[in-house]
Amino acid sequence: xxxxxxxxxxxxxxxxxxxxxxxxxxxxxxxxxxxxxxxxxxxxxxxxxxxxxxxxxxxxxxxxxxxxxxxxxxxxxxxxxxxxxxxxxxxxxxxxxxxxxxxxxxxxxxxxxxxxxxxxxxxxxxxxxxxxxxxxxxxxxxxxxxxxxxxxxxxxxxxxxxxxxxxxxxxxxxxxxxxxxxxxxxxxxxxxxxxxxxxxxxxxxxxxxxxxxxxxxxxxxxxxxxxxxxxxxxxxxxxxxxxxxxxxxxxxxxxxxxxxxxxxxxxxxxxxxxxxxxxxxxxxxxxxxxxxxxxxxxxxxxxxxxxxxxxxxxxxxxxxxxxxxxxxxxxxxxxxxxxxxxxxxxxxxxxxxxxxxxxxxxxxxxxxxx
Numbered sequence: 613x614x615x616x617x618x619x620x621x622x623x624x625x626x627x628x629x630x631x632x633x634x635x636x637x638x639x640x641x642x643x644x645x646x647x648x649x650x651x652x653x654x655x656x657x658x659x660x661x662x663x664x665x666x667x668x669x670x671x672x673x674x675x676x677x678x679x680x681x682x683x684x685x686x687x688x689x690x691x692x693x694x695x696x697x698x699x700x701x702x703x704x705x706x707x708x709x710x711x712x713x714x715x716x717x718x719x720x721x722x723x724x725x726x727x728x729x730x731x732x733x734x735x736x737x738x739x740x741x742x743x744x745x746x747x748x749x750x751x752x753x754x755x756x757x758x759x760x761x762x763x764x765x766x767x768x769x770x771x772x773x774x775x776x777x778x779x780x781x782x783x784x785x786x787x788x789x790x791x792x793x794x795x796x797x798x799x800x801x802x803x804x805x806x807x808x809x810x811x812x813x814x815x816x817x818x819x820x821x822x823x824x825x826x827x828x829x830x831x832x833x834x835x836x837x838x839x840x841x842x843x844x845x846x847x848x849x850x851x852x853x854x855x856x857x858x859x860x861x862x863x864x865x866x867x868x869x870x871x872x873x874x875x876x877x878x879x880x881x882x883x884x885x886x887x888x889x890x891x892x893x894x895x896x897x898x899x900x901x902x903x904x905x906x907x908x909x910x911x912x913x914x915x916x917x918x919x920x921x922x923x924x925x926x927x928x929x930x931x932x933x934x935x936x937x938x939x940x941x942x943x944x945x946x947x948x949x950x951x952x953x954x955x956x957x958x959x960x961x962x963x964x965x966x967x968x969x970x971x972x973x974x975x976x977x978x979x980x981x982x
Contacts (some may be wrong), residue, residue: 627831631657689774
């Protein structure tokens with residue numbers, strides 16, 4: 613069991629370092645750094661460091677090392693919400709909010725609980741060092757109905773609430789504007805919920821392993837956030853542009869624009885087969901046919917009677933049907949990937965939705981073996 617604790621503690625140290633390194637990389641980018649994201653990363657790094665100190669045990673003799681730990685935890689939730697909300701609700705100030713005027717105007721009431729926790733911790737840590745040390749050490753050994761356990765319970769609920777709120781906002785806006793929902797974002801936003809349930813429960817039950825696993829999930833979240841930022845650098849910016857372009861929804865499409873878009877779309881789909889790119893976005897298609905994001909969405913809905921993903925998946929399924937029959941030596945999954953699907957489940961569900969059969973059954977039926 614000791615080797616498991618050593619691995620998890622090592623990963624916790626690595627995760628804290630990753631959070632700090634990620635914040636430095638964000639600051640050093642050529643584009644202006646997103647201050648909210650940098651603050652979230654720095655806070656997460658300090659929280660992970662303090663969790664590591666807590667797990668070491670001997671550092672509990674220095675209680676002032678843990679001052680404002682709960683305040684930092686409850687600060688992350690509103691910052692995460694305002695970071696995502698700045699893209700999904702207020703695109704014009706996405707680069708600076710909420711730490712600039714967005715903080716004062718739109719999100720200030722979300723931070724009231726942070727002020728309450730800060731005052732609570734100032735009063736709590738104003739005790740004499742001996743009394744403070746005695747109370748903290750006692751709280752780590754057994755569950756007690758005291759302020760530390762109450763604060764931990766409230767902080768766990770608050771972070772989980774904001775994670776779910778961000779998830780709801782992301783899903784709602786994605787559906788409203790027909791934006792591609794990156795499944796990794798769902799996973800990242802759900803991780804704090806699982807992490808805080810584990811950390812809170814483990815703290816109440818005094819279960820070291822559960823606490824270590826919970827804190828490790830926060831480290832996984834930091835790493836995945838870095839992956840999303842690097843692999844999809846324009847993802848949230850694309851969402852911002854879609855929302856921003858929605859203000860032009862009454863702008864008519866000219867006949868010449870429709871004809872030109874139709875010719876370019878035919879070339880992209882039938883000659884260049886752009887749908888084979890599993891990371892194809894509405895912004896890519898819009899650039900290819902010479903329209904802005906909203907015009908492209910409107911053109912597809914009004915002319916082709918389908919949205920972006922319906923159009924792309926229709927062509928993917930159409931090519932998959934040909935390959936399933938013409939190339940029987942290739943596996944079904946390989947064909948699904950080759951036409952642009954990024955998972956087996958998505959390929960199967962879209963194929964059944966369009967054809968009424970699974971890819972495997974379609975191949976058998978059309979090869980005469982069914």
